[in-house]
Amino acid sequence: MSTKAQALVIGAGFGGLAAAVRLLARGYGVTVLERLDAPGGRAYVYRQDGFTFDAGPTIITAPYLLEELWALCGRRMADDLDLRRIDPFYRIRFDDGEVFSATADLAAMRAEVARIAPGDVDGFNRYIAASEAIYDVAFKKLAHVPFHRLSTLVGAAPDLMRLKGYRTVYSLVSDYFQNEKLRVAFSFHPLLIGGNPFSTTSYYCLIAHLERLHGVHYAMGGTGAVVAGLVKLIEGQGGVLRLSADVEDITVEGGRATGVRLAGGEILRADIVVSNADSAWTYSRLLAKQARHRWSDARLRRLHYSMSLFVWYFGTNKRYEDVYHHMMVLGPRYRGLLDNIFHDKTLSGDCSLYLHRPTATDPAMAPPGCDAFYVLSPVPHLANGIDWAVQAEPYRAMIQRRLEDTVLPGLGEAIVTSRVLTPQDFQDRLRSVNGAAFSIEPRLFQSAWFRPHNVSEDVRNLFLVGAGTHPGAGVPGVISSAKVLDQVVPDAAAFA
DSSP states (O other): OOOSOEEEEEOOSHHHHHHHHHHHHTTOEEEEEOSSSSSOGGGOEEEETTEEEESSOOOBSOHHHHHHHHHHTTOOGGGTOOEEEOSSOEEEEOTTSOEEEEOSOHHHHHHHHHHHOGGGHHHHHHHHHHHHHHIIIIITTTTTSOOOSHHHHHHHHHHHHHTTTTSBHHHHHHHHOOSHHHHHHTTOGGGGGTOOTTTBBGGGGGHHHHHHHHOOEEETTOHHHHHHHHHHHHHHTTOEEESSOOEEEEEEETTEEEEEEETTSOEEEOSEEEEOSOHHHIIIIISOGGGOSSSOHHHHHHSOBOOEEEEEEEEESSOOTTSOSEEEEOOSOSHHHHHIIIIIOOOOSSOOEEEEOGGGTOGGGSSTTOEEEEEEEEEOOGGGOOOHHHHHHHHHHHHHHHHHHHTOTTHHHHEEEEEEEOHHHHHHTTOOGGGOTTSBOOBGGGSGGGSOOSBOSSSBTEEEOSTTSSSOSSHHHHHHHHHHHHHHSOOGGGGO
16 A cells, blocks of 8 residues: 555546546645546546547637646656647627637737727727736636635735726626627636636636636647546556446545445545546535534525536538638527526527538548538537437537538538537536536625635535636636645645
């Protein structure tokens, strides 16, 4: 038996893998337990018919967070990963066919704004300055700070008020832009981390500066190449990754986490347990009721969960050279569609889409002469009662028609491979409560101190990382949640 302090990490998503790297660097023996047959979690990789599809995240917006993990292992990220900067970041196609290109070049952005609404150029300049000020506090200063103490929230309150964090993203954006297209272009970003721009705290306006400062990157080989690189780091430092290891319970003795029980009955002991499972799933399914007092079932039911996603992966036997790497294909409605998704929880007859064409940059993701695509549509989570076994194909067909009418003419005749991911899959496959694609919705009073903490409030020596804890969803967020562990997890020597 090893004399090292032992850590068990539940889940091999980005948060769990980053946590494992950090714990190994601090002297722990680490075993990562993943219930699927491959690592990645939401960043799983599907391979079929010669095509490679990233299941979830498609961009890297803060590569320095990954570089830190490689440096902890005495390595250079560039030796294992080939990150390519994508600029423009993405193109937004409005329903009337007009296209807006978002880029790191401020002069080019001013020209784009002026082309659509000359009167909003000054507002754009002021918005960029506001976004930078929010970034400096909400991300640079607070993203890796633990919020399990109320005093941390109190200390952050003056900045919250000064930067108008109590406002919503759309509300704050509307102070700077009068044109509705530009309001949409600069406010949609919360949807990328599960939030409604009309209810998400305006702190997420930081994304505009994050994109410009650090760039939008694509990993050659897909996001799965980043996952493979992190696994290589873990195994190179002596860590263990166990696949098809389904955790059924976190074992607790005397109010302290002591390990886990796997499906089939195997008990694994540890000094600390880190859960990268959905935080609501961790508390409702992995911990016995008697072990919980703060995160009761009743409290978990009262939470607002993020929307879910319908994702269609498909390959074509031709290339669509006019389609950009990242595209937003917007529908005729903005607020109305979001009301349907977040409030009414009804499935609409129209949609707004994120279209990813990785083969624009990385042709190896498809057979020669072919294109690989991933199209994502925000939809309500499972609390709406939609039967996706019935609705999946009609909804996919609706998306296909929309793409054929806008950016992919003749798509139906070109498709040679296809698969879908529905809200039911987020619940059944990824163990996300209500099939929420991004766990808990990032509203003001579900952020920072108000989210499930990185340090469990209910069980000692249990720690949380991932989308459902601080700072929140998105690749930079979940990697930062693992960085929080450096401040809250005891040194391995404490268990000697």
